[in-house]
Amino acid sequence: MKKRYILILVFGFIFTFTLSMKAAFKEEKNVSLMMTDVSRLMPVKIDKIVKGKEIESFKQAINEAKASNKKIAIAGKQHSQGGHTYYKDAIVLDMTSYNEILEFDKKKKTITVQSGATWDDIQRFVNPHGLAVKVMQSQNIFTIGGSMSVNVHGRDIRHGSLIESINSFRLLKADGEIVNVSRTENAELFPLVIGGYGLFGVILDAEISLTDDELYVMKSESLDYKKYADYFKQKVKGNKKVKMHLARLSTAPDTFLKEMYVTNYELAGEQGARTEYDELSEEKLVPLMKFAFGLSRNYDWGKNAFWNAQKSYFVSDEDTYITRNNVMRSASKFLEYEDDKNTDILQEYFIPVDMFPDYVDSLRETLTEEELNLFNITIRYVEKNEDAVLSYSRDDMFAFVLLINQGLSEEEIYKTRSVIQKMIDVTLAYNGTYYLPYQPYPTKKQMETAYPKVNEFFELKSKYDKEEIFMNYFYEEYGGDE
Structure with missing residues (x-):
């Protein structure tokens, strides 16, 4: 009797455990079929993920898609933020392996x-x-x-x-x-x-x-934003020793879009000296940077404090030596961010070099009247190049890379979309363009204005991929x- 009772308990446990494992597996499977990108704003159910190491697996996926009337989407690290790397009920090719x-x-x-x-x-x-x-x-x-x-x-x-x-x-x-x-x-x-x-x-x-892989001297200095275009043309672009460059524009309330500093990477003489600095750098101080960025994301005083700390750290008379490879290994882990109610998104606007000061004034005027949690702007330079059909650099341009925190709700998405469309209107008014890997917030009209060859692009898409x-x-x- 006791043995039978024990056996019933054992079989009951096994049966219950099996059912729970099946349910867990089913739940895990369903979760795995949901996909989104780093912005987390557009989650959808996909058909399956193909993570192949052989070309044949990609060919089979394409044939399967044709046979079952499905679509193919292609994904890498999925840092494009507007659903560029997946699609509802699609077969997604994960290329990372x-x-x-x-x-x-x-x-x-x-x-x-x-x-x-x-x-x-x-x-x-x-x-x-x-x-x-x-x-x-x-x-x-x-x-x-x-x-x-x-x-x-x-x-x-x-x-x-x-x-x-x-x-x-x-x-x-x-x-x-x-x-x-x-x-x-x-x-x-x-x-x-x-x-x-x-x-x-x-x-x-x-x-x-x-x-x-050259060795550079990294030098930073504060600058009046109204003088930046001339400074860049004469002291940066006009100096053949300067190979890399960036600038940062304040998003702190006390100095909003008024203060800036620039960083130049200038060739450091004898190439042989590179060997003293050629070990590849790894990310450091990630928790501290996450904390500082969190303060900047959540509080006005945090934005002020973070901006002042940035300036104090980077703007100094000391020369810092760094190799090209290490300049191009910028920290990224501290930017990783997840919250149940909000997310970080990127925007990027390209403005002709000579338009810089007037554009900044117009952007400040627009954003002062709007509610937008903008907490970082980096400025880069992109030389004119119209090789790509969807080229964003129709002129020598400054690229404004904006980091924005927004809510996940439909209401917050609507509010952010509205402000971004206004910023894009300002950008277009200065003969600028905007970058396409982000949220589908711009209107079709804005897209056609920024990218005059967009109709040609989509017509050729139909030519090469009729189905x-x-x-x-x-x-x-x-x-x-x-």
């Missing part, structure tokens, strides 16, 4: 990598050879394919946007064909895929042009019918 370095030519200064490799992977490989990347984002955590898809730019003032340093790539098209793409081979695809947001096919691998196999929310918002 497709990340091998395929070829390296030290003499020609080129490297060929699979599209899921990151800039960090490349830096770790080429740094011992005294080489470095020409163009990438300020952080090195992103995939090569993702960076090509948004045609990134960074701190380098001599090499412009990424399209300039891509020699060639292989593309898996919607019909299953793999083609080589360069400025001379399948040339029409070259300016469509780079800055094409994954709408023309799967970038498989790319040959990238490298440069020397619209490759899909994302950027295309649905701006490429579809009214």
